[in-house]
Amino acid sequence: KKKEAKYVIGFSQCVGSDLWRRTMLEEMKMELSLHPGATLVYRDANNSNRKQISQVGELLKMNIDLLIISPNEARPLTPIVEEAYNSGIPVVIIDRKTSSSAYTAYVGADNYQIGKMAGQYVSGLLKGKGNIMEIMGLPGSSPTIERQRGFAEGLQKSANIRISNQIYGDWLKSHAIDELLKMNETLRTTDLIFAHNDQMASAAREALDKLGIKRKVAIIGIDALPGQGGGLQMIDGKVIDASMLYPTGGKEAISTAFRILGKESILKENILQSVVIDSSNVQLMKLQWNKFSSQQRDIERQQSLLAEQRSLFDNQQLTLNVTVVT
Ligand code: FRU
Numbered sequence: 001k002k003k004e005a006k007y008v009i010g011f012s013q014c015v016g017s018d019l020w021r022r023t024m025l026e027e028m029k030m031e032l033s034l035h036p037g038a039t040l041v042y043r044d045a046n047n048s049n050r051k052q053i054s055q056v057g058e059l060l061k062m063n064i065d066l067l068i069i070s071p072n073e074a075r076p077l078t079p080i081v082e083e084a085y086n087s088g089i090p091v092v093i094i095d096r097k098t099s100s101s102a103y104t105a106y107v108g109a110d111n112y113q114i115g116k117m118a119g120q121y122v123s124g125l126l127k128g129k130g131n132i133m134e135i136m137g138l139p140g141s142s143p144t145i146e147r148q149r150g151f152a153e154g155l156q157k158s159a160n161i162r163i164s165n166q167i168y169g170d171w172l173k174s175h176a177i178d179e180l181l182k183m184n185e186t187l188r189t190t191d192l193i194f195a196h197n198d199q200m201a202s203a204a205r206e207a208l209d210k211l212g213i214k215r216k217v218a219i220i221g222i223d224a225l226p227g228q229g230g231g232l233q234m235i236d237g238k239v240i241d242a243s244m245l246y247p248t249g250g251k252e253a254i255s256t257a258f259r260i261l262g263k264e265s266i267l268k269e270n271i272l273q274s275v276v277i278d279s280s281n282v283q284l285m286k287l288q289w290n291k292f293s294s295q296q297r298d299i300e301r302q303q304s305l306l307a308e309q310r311s312l313f314d315n316q317q318l319t320l321n322v323t324v325v326t
Pocket of ligand 1: 021143198199223
């Protein structure tokens with residue numbers, strides 16, 4: 001195999017601190033380790049459109065070979081992403097979109113389908129009747145808009161189910177709690193809360209507890225992450241009732257980037273699959289995850305062993321050279 005060029009990939013992340021995006025970055029690093037010459041220049045915009053726009057500007061000045069971006073909100077980030085794309089830099093959009101089709105590839109799940117799947121699931125859970133409160137993400141983030149549309153569509157056939165209230169939690173647990181605590185009266189007639197992510201779903205549980213609401217309120221989220229504080233654990237612990245798996249696509253974003261850089265053919269839309277996780281399959285998911293992460297640890301052990309042997313070998317070469325010289 002011929003040696004790969006030393007590519008520099010810029011990655012503009014809308015926010016880096018939550019579990020979902022930390023998991024994404026881990027997956028990216030894992031896949032990047034297969035391309036030893038490459039560099040990932042990472043920027044975290046910490047939920048700010050303005051900061052993200054200026055960080056993308058910075059990345060473009062660094063002569064990156066490719067841009068990966070998850071745009072905080074669609075409209076504000078559109079011009080700078082179009083600028084990058086039109087200047088000839090390939091752009092891989094991940095999870096959240098811009099309002100334009102000026103990009104090389106999209107990697108992520110179909111948020112409309114996920115919303116619809118949630119709606120259909122909820123309609124079964126409520127047996128066709130009830131009041132729903134919907135906690136949405138950031139107003140201008142594409143998954144908020146798509147999940148909302150899909151959810152309403154998924155409930156279409158259930159004439160006696162109403163989305164009686166909608167609030168914005170801006171994807172954040174703290175915002176969602178503040179908003180929910182203002183809804184004391186409404187929550188007392190709510191049968192189900194659908195949150196656009198598991199962080200806000202966990203806020204719903206906390207708010208119900210704080211307000212002392214004893215009524216049975218089902219809580220549905222999105223993400224279904226494994227590990228400490230993730231959705232799988234919350235389903236298992238009955239903190240929430242179900243979650244729609246939302247794969248981070250970290251691995252796929254990097255592999256797509258290298259296919260583009262290697263001038264291989266790619267699809268423009270790379271849609272990752274989702275599935276409903278609830279008490280009926282959460283054990284299976286956890287089992288699968290444990291197996292996967294133990295294999296991951298094996299790979300890491302093998303890699304460090306290899307590195308050890310390589311340095312041992314290099315040392316021996318050095319001794320050999322020294323011997324020859326003297
Ligand atoms: C993480 C997150 C996820 C959500 C996604 C939507 O920052 O809020 O919880 O599924 O972003 O873009």
